[in-house]
Amino acid sequence: MSVHFLDNSVFQDSVSTPRMRAVFDEMAVFQSWLDVERAIALVSGELGIIPQSAAERIAAHATIDGIDLEAVKAHGKVTSHSLLGLLKEFRRVIAHDDARYVHWGATTQDIVDTGMMLVLRNAYAIIEEQLAETLRHARPLLATYRDTVMVGRTHGGHALPITFGMKAAIWLDELGRQLERWRAARERILVVGIVGAVGTMASWGDQGFALQHRAAEILGLGTPIAPWASARDRIAEVATLCALTSGTASRIAKEIYNLSKTEVREIEEPFTKGKVGSSTMPHKRNPVHTEWSIVLDRLIRADAGVALEAMGVENERDASHWKAEWVIMPELFPMLSGSLAHLDATLSGLWVHPERMAANTHMLKGLLLSERAMFVLAESMPLPEAHETVYQASVRAFDNDTALVDELMAEDGVADKCDRARIEEALDPASYTGVAGEIADRVGARIDALVK
Template sequence: MSAYVIDSALFRDQFSTAATRSIFSDEQTVQKWLDVEAALARVQARLGIIPQQAADEIQAKARVELIDLAELKQEMDRTSHPIVPLLRAMKKVCDGDTGEFIHWGATTQDIVDTGTILQVKEALEQIENNYRRAQAHVIALAERHRDQTMAGRSHGQQALPITFGFKAAVWAAEIGRNLERLRQMKERVLVGQFSGAVGTLAALGEQGIAVQEALFRELGLACPEICWHVARDGMAELACVLAICTSTAGKIAHEIYSLQKTETAELEEPFTMGKVGSSTMPHKRNPPACEGIVAISRVVRSTVALGLEGMMAEHERDKIVLQTEREFVARLCCMADAAFAKLAYVTAGLTVRGNNMERNLSVQKGLLLSEAVMMKLGDHLGRQEAHELVYEICMDVFEQGGTFKDGLLANPTIARHLKPEDIDRMLDPQAYTGAAGTFVDRVVASHRGVAT
């Protein structure tokens, strides 16, 4: 039995992906620590701080497969420390006294923080790729269904006609803004940590800054202007931005979920034979992928509080923060990637039921076009008087039945100003989608080139 869904052989693919699980596995966590130590040794050898022979040996032996992880775990439990047992293990596998030169001038948090950032960097590449895939599918939906008229809804009620392409374009534009947030965030988050015990690099004297700058060039990370041992705003921003991004995914999924309801039936997430909706009702075609995305978005939003709590660190070092981040950073990235992979799947195979969209346009027997009538009548009566008159007719139709057209024709004031053929034109949903198509074209042109 697994204590958490990401570790469950049964449920893990609903809440994570194989790629992100691998990135945050124990093996990769230790390997990232070793990668930092090896890069540090290479840089220090070039600067003449440690012997080249030692750096070569450290580089050759900085491989997780050479470390007994079970023994490492026992030592971590015994010492209550993550890196000292690793340094001892490395000393064992390195020839001669070369292992004495590993971790020169570093502190544990330098290695742990930088290792985590290397993992986050890989995870963000995976996450962004899946998000871009989803955006490309949504843009394709917007373009394909540019002129597919459907009911626009506000407050859960039919409001005015829109097109499905317009709805999808709103999604695509929001995803585009989120991708820009991810890009901007990476400039602040993908920053290495190498500052020594309290952030001053005192152990390396005058060479400290040179080592720091060369180390992060080696690792492909930005160099901080000052240590961030207790400045965890970067990790808090990671949580906040991924929460925003997954909330967009959750909103889109919930919209599809809502429009898949039997009485509406305008959209449906991908269905293949064998997909079962119920153990007792064979007819059910449920939206489990969309439900999963919405659920994940809720869990991801819960990590924001933990990210912000991490900013409340003390003095120059604080392990409480590291312990908190160890619990949620991997979970955050795994779930975000799962949400975007699922969204890409749903939007790639989304069924758009245009016939049902057309059918639902007439559910209110013409009331959907009340604004069109009011605005035209306003030319003759003034807007407010027209609103009052059309309102009374609409409420009567709503309560008593009949059609909006009949109600309009029966009113002598309206009959004096509007001809039956004018009313027919005004009650045509396809003729009252405004600039929906233009907005779709604008979004497609703006985002297609970057959604790759």
């Protein structure tokens, strides 16, 4: 039976990716727990805490393949404990007196937290890879459309000319910062949680630090300075990273969604043969990829909020907060991976319509360059007066659907101070894009260095 959308065989690839689902598959999670038990046993053997032969036997059997999950489930119904059923099955599989050394000195949260970090390490790598791939795939937009003039919009309306290369550069610059954040946080987040029942590691005598450090080496994780069973900021941080990255993907998707509307149609997500937008309107081309990125962002941000709520752990351990992470982490990463997959599909195949961009720059008949017209007039009158003059002309141009240059030349005194040709020249959108091209170049160089 499938209830969660992530497990829906028809729709799961719309909200996640197969490789990320595999990372959080229940068998992979249980295997991560056994991997932690294996590491603790091996190090305990090295340190003489348990017999070396027992450590080797435990390690040799630490695979999920022989575990009867139905038995684990049945045990959990009786004990209401999250780990004891797996431990009982593990000891059964070992089938030797050495099984009594399984879980020696550890507590449940040692296993579950460290197992989660092993899972997150794999998920972390996928997100970093997806971000880098998307940046590489979208990088050509900066060069190809470096000088392609389009309308810059503020507060939903036409403002001044920009270039599409600059707009795409701002997208990729933000996406690049997200990749940098993931890389910077990796060492801080991915650490073992092997600390014993209350964090003192008393069950391992004076070898607690040695065991923790060596187990971390075996598992490929970092070593924390202090216990973090009650300090959930690492989980909250990675959840927040998911929300930040999703927010960027959603913002880019939303802008593409808006700029692809029929009345604008400056860019579009790719349309492939066989893609159908409507069951009743044959002409429809719906922005499926961008819509999903926007939808998933809402869900990811909600889960990140739960992670922040889960920081309120009491004393040295508190499952009433901690267990919320078990629900949200297998949602956060698959959904973020799905969102990034949609973003990559959109940007790597983006349809760009320079002719529509150019046409839209002339839609307001010169009003897009009102700032430049003001500066031209300011050459022969004070700036406040020039602003008022262009403002009054703009009001009439809006109301009458007339050209700004005509309304300006009708203003008292303007024709005496400024030549019409000079104003018409100033109203050319392509001549007023500032350093837009250089911004695209700068971001392009940064992206090249970031994902080389």
